[in-house]
Amino acid sequence: MTHELQDITILGAGPAGLFALFYAGMRGAKAQVIDALGEPGGQLTALYPEKYIFDVAGFPKVLAKDLVKALVEQAAQFKAPIHCSQRVVALEEADGHFVLVTETDRFPTRSVVIAAGIGAFAPRRLPQACAAPWYERGIYDRVSSPEAFAGKHVVIIGGGDSAFDWAHQLRDRAASVALVHRSDRFRAHAATVAEVDAAVAAGRTSIHTFHELHDIVAEGDRIVALELKDIKAKTTKRIPADVVLPMLGFVSDIGPLASWGLQLEKDEIAVNSQMETGRAGVYAAGDITTYPGKLKLIATGFAEATTAVNQAFHWVYPEKKVNPGHSSNLAVFGQKDD
Numbered sequence: 340m341t342h343e344l345q346d347i348t349i350l351g352a353g354p355a356g357l358f359a360l361f362y363a364g365m366r367g368a369k370a371q372v373i374d375a376l377g378e379p380g381g382q383l384t385a386l387y388p389e390k391y392i393f394d395v396a397g398f399p400k401v402l403a404k405d406l407v408k409a410l411v412e413q414a415a416q417f418k419a420p421i422h423c424s425q426r427v428v429a430l431e432e433a434d435g436h437f438v439l440v441t442e443t444d445r446f447p448t449r450s451v452v453i454a455a456g457i458g459a460f461a462p463r464r465l466p467q468a469c470a471a472p473w474y475e476r477g478i479y480d481r482v483s484s485p486e487a488f489a490g491k492h493v494v495i496i497g498g499g500d501s502a503f504d505w506a507h508q509l510r511d512r513a514a515s516v517a518l519v520h521r522s523d524r525f526r527a528h529a530a531t532v533a534e535v536d537a538a539v540a541a542g543r544t545s546i547h548t549f550h551e552l553h554d555i556v557a558e559g560d561r562i563v564a565l566e567l568k569d570i571k572a573k574t575t576k577r578i579p580a581d582v583v584l585p586m587l588g589f590v591s592d593i594g595p596l597a598s599w600g601l602q603l604e605k606d607e608i609a610v611n612s613q614m615e616t617g618r619a620g621v622y623a624a625g626d627i628t629t630y631p632g633k634l635k636l637i638a639t640g641f642a643e644a645t646t647a648v649n650q651a652f653h654w655v656y657p658e659k660k661v662n663p664g665h666s667s668n669l670a671v672f673g674q675k676d677d
């Protein structure tokens with residue numbers, strides 16, 4: 340299907356893209372956001388919905404999923420559409436405007452703000468063939484509701500921050516938590532490792548270093564145990580398991596962006612201080628951008644989103660100022676200039 344022509348289309352509904360959507364609405368632009376994932380929020384929704392974030396201005400701490408909820412609510416004031424499950428595969432030009440093309444739809448737009456983060460990304464899957472049939476039936480690569488694991492034997496595979504964070508967070512809910520890792524070197528915060536070590540000492544958690552998944556033991560349509568292989572001794576052992584959480588990082592792919600005539604540095608878009616990408620009418624914000632001193636943080640993405648949107652708005656309507664003025668004075672919020 341072909342959608343209505345918009346002034347600004349934002350590629351990516353992570354925090355930068357969602358804030359850009361709000362900002363475009365505040366400027367009076369017709370805007371929309373498109374995302375490959377099934378729901379908005381980018382990395383916050385896909386990778387760490389239950390983690391607290393401590394460095395977003397104005398929030399002493401905020402759960403990632405709650406920040407996404409607030410961003411969606413803020414953008415919803417202007418009733419701009421959020422198109423999920425739409426992976427952008429091409430950027431075309433037709434009739435004097437751009438068209439963002441997905442596998443099923445076409446999104447005509449006068450300007451583009453790319454807020455594609457680390458690209459369309461997916462959790463890295465367990466390489467063992469025995470795991471494939473159990474995804475979403477006992478093996479889950481993201482935790483949307485920790486309560487669902489209450490009273491279960493949970494096995495977490497991995498040695499990074501996510502693995503340790505979930506081992507720590509699930510230790511009091513689950514019947515047992517086992518952490519399985521191929522080495523004895525962990526890529527997690529020392530404080531979280533220490534907390535998990537304390538849970539091990541208390542008998543609520545176990546850590547199986549130099550082990551990997553060997554086989555899945557099932558009864559009917561549910562997992563009941565895992566066979567683990569000691570990669571040094573080549574022996575196997577069995578541990579109880581109702582739920583397996585592979586926390587192996589993720590693979591990302593900027594895919595089609597590479598052929599869009601943008602200034603790329605590795606997998607990032609080199610932008611100037613106007614968030615221009617090297618292609619007129621196409622701007623960028625958030626983790627996808629690079630420039631000297633770039634910090635990949637939510638706070639940085641918010642600021643870049645305001646610049647990108649204000650520049651895009653001015654590109655579409657050259658008679659309008661780049662500077663939006665202060666929101667506290669804007670008529671769109673029922674305020675008056677003083």
Ligand SMILES: Cc1cc2nc3c(=O)[nH]c(=O)nc-3n(C[C@H](O)[C@H](O)[C@H](O)COP(=O)(O)OP(=O)(O)OC[C@H]3O[C@@H](n4cnc5c(N)ncnc54)[C@H](O)[C@@H]3O)c2cc1C
Nearest residue numbers: 351353354355375381382427455456458459625626636637
């Ligand atoms: C575990 C973890 C903890 C973190 N903690 C913090 C923290 O405490 N503080 C902090 O400031 N930052 C933190 N970060 C970093 C922060 O999450 C990122 O800086 C932020 O998500 C970047 O936002 P973004 O909108 O630029 O991109 P993303 O959040 O990556 O969103 C980009 C979106 O673009 C979509 N997309 C990409 N390509 C396409 C395509 N071709 N078609 C359609 N959609 C596409 C993706 O699906 C994704 O939804 C953390 C990151 C991780 C992984």
